[in-house]
Amino acid sequence: MPFQIVLNIIIAIMWMFLSESYSFTTFVVGYILGIFLLFVMRRFINEPFYLHKVWKVLLLVLLFLRELIVSSIDVVKFVYKKDLDNRPGIFALPLEVEGNWEITILANLISLTPGTLSLAVSDDQQTLYIHAMDIPDIETSINEIKETFEKAIMEVTR
């Protein structure tokens, strides 16, 4: 992937030299041309086309934003509730993702999901401890974390 990006930038700079105009617009045009060239020549590079991964990153960012909006509305509902009768607690979530990067992204995502806040990672990086605002209705978000987030993260990093 880094190789393809470097190649793409080189193509863009070559385009700037060829058209003898050294502005940002020309660079962007050259870059788009480079994407097209790399797409056409993708058979000769023995790794997947890199825009595929960029697309996955974009999907992850969109997921991040959606969760942020949903959870904010959730918290606001709690704030204006008449009596705060929620039952908080800490639960342990066994992790499937590995490595510092993946765990960091997952912990950040979890902090932004409705009603959950990542609190700590165990020393062996196997479990994530999550503080939940209301334990009884947390089961659905555990499923969502498992099904949606971990998969989306692993698609980006692996």
Place this chain on the structure above:
Amino acid sequence: MLFDILIIFFLLSGTFFVLSGALGVVRFKNVYLRLHAATKSSTLGVAGLMLGAFLFMLTEHGIISGKLLLGILFVLITAPVSAHMIGRAAYKSDVPLSKEAVRDDYKKTFNK
């Protein structure tokens, strides 16, 4: 006109979320619950305010303000991290969960 409505929408909803976050910090019972209010709704509120300001600069003065977009990005990245750190520090310094707490899995493995 359309942009005006959009700007007003972003600014108003941003302000609303920031206000709700502040109210939540006052109303909730302990550190952990307050962190919920402080991270989520105020992050979205600040992002909304900055987006509104960005659109205003773009349509009124024709300036593409990269600083505002970067601001949104950094708030999004840093808010959950700081919440994580504050929550962990609170737990390590023995701040109790609230009385209604029903579950504490962290306690079993926790050693000082």
